[in-house]
Amino acid sequence: MKSQLSSLQLFVATGAISLTVLTGCSAAESPAESSTEPESDRAVAQVNETAAALVPQDIADAGTLQMATTIGMAPLGYPDQQSGELVGFNVDLMNQVGEVLGLDVEVHGVSLDQIIPGMQAGRYDLTASNMAITDERQEVLDFVQYYFGASSLAFPSGNPKDLSPDNLCGTSVGVSIGSFQQTEVMPGLSEACEEAGSDAIDIQEFPDQQKAILAMNSGRIDAVAADSAILHYAAGQNDQVEVGENLTAGSVLGIGLPEGSPMVEAVHAAVNDLIETGIYQETLESYGIADLGIEQSEIKK
DSSP, X not given: OHHHHHHHHHHOOOOSOOGGGTTSOOXXXXXXXXXXXXXXXXXXXXXXXXXXXXXXXXXXXXXXXXXXXXXXXXXXXXXOTXXXXXXXHHHHHHHHXXXXXXXXXXXXXXOGGGHHHHHHTTSXXXXXXXXXXXXXXXXXXXXXXXXXXXXXXEEEXXXXXXXXXXXXXXXXXXXXXXXXXXXXXXXXXXXXXXXXXXXXXXXXXXXXXXHHHXXXXXTSSSEXXXXXXXXXXXXXHOTTEEEEEESSOOEEEEEEEEXXXXXXXXXXXXXXXXXXXXXXXXXXXXXXXXXXXXXXXXXXX
């Protein structure tokens, strides 16, 4: 069975959202899910006039980018316990992109299935929500690369059931609804179990990855499959959580914009400005995910 699982891991790229889930109707946001940036100690970027000149005139006149991101995904996007405002790496980085371009950024915390329909309807200009850059998504989105991610496995500290990507058959694994782990990674591993004559994986779905981790800590499930950054952050905050091997080879994830968006070049220039000035790496380090950084961003259409 090991060879079956290994070939699957090479085939699957990681990400937080699957296009097949993001094609339904979207619900309205609640007031608490839309916010401007909260006060924080993050690094502040300076305007890059060359990059700012790439901003289309209508957006420059409006002065604000509408950015969608997912919630319940610390340290990438999650509500601050004190203020309730959305914070995290995705929020900080996009506000810094806005600063480079001379724009404000209005952050909308939404569920996974609202993001692509929301951009297609014109509600959001872009999203930073840990999207893998796949052929399917590139049919409707253009991407600006922004950090490396992979799907990983977490289990209770000490790994009492000796879990690994190769021996999950018959166990219960939590995933967040709409995530790449739910739609691609775990179904593929479960199918390999059944093809090998073993029990399927009991894939348990949760509203977000934080709730899946809580279920594991309470003993309701055996493990959690989620983005590596989220699980490593959780392990750093809670000694009940241990992170094992990656479930996928991983890939560079992208800031998504509607296909053909005139903002692609400007966002690309802004991300590379943040990399060159060191603000990008400083922001990664502030969330304990410095090793997920990239040296240069590319556009993927």
